[in-house]
Amino acid sequence: MLRFTKQTYLAFALVILLLASACSSGTDGESVAKPGDAQGESEQATNLTMAFIGIGTFTDIEEVQQAINKITLEKINATVKLVPIDVSAWQQQVNLLLTGSEPLDLLVTSSLFNYSTQVSRGQLIELDELLEQHGQGVIEATDPITFNGTKINGKVYGVSSFREMVADYGFIARKDLLDKHGIDLSQVKSYADLESVFRIIKEKEPGISPIVQRSTTNAVATELLASQFDSLGDGLGVLKMAGESTEVVNLYDTEEYRQAVEQARAWYQAGYIMPDASTTQESNTSLMKANKGFGYFSNMKPGFEEQENSLMGYEMEAVRLTEPVGGSTGPSAFMLSIARNSKTPEKAMQLMNLLYTDADVMNLLVHGLEGKHYVMGDNGQIKPPEGGASGYSFNQWEVGNNSLTYTWEGTNPDQWERIKEFNRSGIYSPALGFSFDASPVKTEIAAVTNVVNQYKAGLESGSLDPGTITEFVDKQKKAGIERIIAEKQKQLDAFLAANQ
Known part of the structure; x- marks a missing residue:
């Protein structure tokens, strides 16, 4: 957040x-x-x-x-x-x-x-x-x-x-471009509904990317998934927010992850995401100020629009697509x-x-x-x-x-x-x-983090084919992700038992 x-x-x-x-x-x-x-x-x-x-x-x-x-x-x-x-x-x-x-x-x-x-x-x-x-x-x-x-x-x-201890998630964009093209964000009820918005900007505003990322670590698929999982600190072993399960799972081996990566890939191939999204060092702030971007996905809070107005140099309008989660x-x-x-x-x-x-x-x-x-x-x-x-x-x-x-x-x-x-x-x-006390598995965390750093930005920005996920997960397993998850599950179970 x-x-x-x-x-x-x-x-x-x-x-x-x-x-x-x-x-x-x-x-x-x-x-x-x-x-x-x-x-x-x-x-x-x-x-x-x-x-x-x-x-x-x-x-x-x-x-x-x-x-x-x-x-x-x-x-x-x-x-x-x-x-x-x-x-x-x-x-x-x-x-x-x-x-x-x-x-x-x-x-x-x-x-x-x-x-x-x-x-x-x-x-x-x-x-x-x-x-x-x-x-x-x-x-x-x-x-x-x-x-x-x-x-x-x-x-x-x-x-x-x-x-703020919680966040709601959605998309925020330049109000001048929304007004110019008659786009009503109040009619957007899901992430999929943004497709038509991106298409309009792509067709009518050459030189402006419909989606800019906040950073390579806050890529498009990352933002789509943020409300669905509790990262449990480092994201190496997570909890699903929906339902009652307290099972620690590998985020990168879930169906939700695959769907988010596939959505990012589709938007990337349609030209809605910048071609160099997985490698650029430019932030969303610099891209927006340079008139290169229309909007971006983000976690939000009360007053978020006013905060972004001053940062971006444009009046911004947001659509929130999730309930506040913590x-x-x-x-x-x-x-x-x-x-x-x-x-x-x-x-x-x-x-x-x-x-x-x-x-x-x-x-x-x-x-x-x-x-x-x-x-x-x-x-x-x-x-x-x-x-x-x-x-x-x-x-x-x-x-x-x-x-x-x-x-x-x-x-x-x-x-x-x-x-x-x-x-x-x-x-x-x-x-x-x-x-989470990571010290018992610090060697495995270092090895898995290296694997994540090789694939995450490319997959979550849409620049890598989703078929690469299988290779990504296999390399995580060889690096020790299952030992990390087992240790995190052990600690979480003890925590939950002590706080019933």
């Missing part, structure tokens, strides 16, 4: 500088003096460190941090050092932090990034007692299905951020945890509690400084300052209670309530909360 871009070596240098600064300024649990009370006594403020995935712009992070610390000093007698780490270096750098002695209190964790392994290694602190003592605001702000969806063996090691890792995709390195876990929990209860702290973290990174509009929503915002941007889906934050002009003022209702309306996987 979530998308982001990658950048690498500069982030490593930034992390080293930040951690060096943290050590020299007492972020390893040392204290700094806070002004005394009327009797002249003085308290010692605790310095905390919070690491998160550094997707955004952080030139002004020190100023934002200072503003946050004015509040946290007053409310919990603590300061926080914000440490962004580039996504491409995230797993390596967090592993170094968790296995070393560097100061680390709060950090973003994810079922996409070895969460269950971190728990099994004792690198994350169990939070249940700390939540009861210092995190009641966290509990009250988190929907029970989301709160329980991150537990491992019935214990809490991470708290999910507030964001997989096993929805709540655990982005969480906040307390590292074993923390010397003051009670203070770390108090800071976490502020991220779920204090609107001032969350707006600073998410939006930066008013007047510099945003300005308040007349309707209570925010907008970029004159000349545009620069110096600070933060991907807010990572941490905290985002429903406390301002919404941007151009989005629905009731966006957060819409997200809450959207989450409540979703159909959730029976494996909700399951997090």
Whole structure:
């Protein structure tokens, strides 16, 4: 459900500088003096460190941090050092932090990034007692299905951020071209109904591809299948969302997969999908902005059209073709945890509690400084300052209670309530909360992943003949897919038994 871009070596240098600064300024649990009370006594403020995935712009992070610390000093007698780490270096750098002695209190964790392994290694602190003592605001702000969806063996090691936990799926396209050719997307009731739409664009808009892919990993068949299966984290062994079965199956050996690949192939041969779809490095955003694309398949949420309008440079219109569904890792995709390195876990929990209860702290973290990174509009929503915002941007889906934050002009003022209702309306996987520990089959996963990388983009973009699926599956079996599925089934059965 979530998308982001990658950048690498500069982030490593930034992390080293930040951690060096943290050590020299007492972020390893040392204290700094806070002004005394009327009797002249003085308290010692605790310095905390919070690491998160550094997707955004952080030139002004020190100023934002200072503003946050004015509040946290007053409310919990603590300061926080914000440490962004580039996504491409995230797993390596967090592993170094968790296995070393560097100061680390709060950090973003994810079922996409070895969460269950971190728990099994004792690198994350169990939070249940700390939540009861210092995190009641966290509990009250988190929907029970989301709160329980991150537990491992019935214990809490991470708290999910507030964001959409489910997604509906469909197709989104340029409204100017829809209007120009009299296309009414409200009449589209299935993926098959899009055939006539694509045909019109192909015939009447030369040079514009009816379908552009979001990326080679989000190919056409991938999107057609997304609502039908729970990936169980890595997609190597999945659950069918329909029905009551909890049998783990090989996605690539299902009839649903073959049908989706055949549909993609038919659209590719008809010229509706770009010829280089399996190899292009251009994103749907760049293709749309360059007037090379009509639309694309995607997961969606309330406010999705408004979000895409600003990204694509065109007014966009969407048709949703599935009910909202949520997989096993929805709540655990982005969480906040307390590292074993923390010397003051009670203070770390108090800071976490502020991220779920204090609107001032969350707006600073998410939006930066008013007047510099945003300005308040007349309707209570925010907008970029004159000349545009620069110096600070933060991907807010990572941490905290985002429903406390301002919404941007151009989005629905009731966006957060819409997200809450959207989450409540979703159909959730029976494996909700399951997090696969891949360590017992890591060799097989590496081998099968290599096979998947050889075939997946070509098959799912339509550029490879569906007859290749048989060869694809045979190579997966030789690489160990059946051992992966057996291990995942074993862990899932244990999880389900423990959570009846």
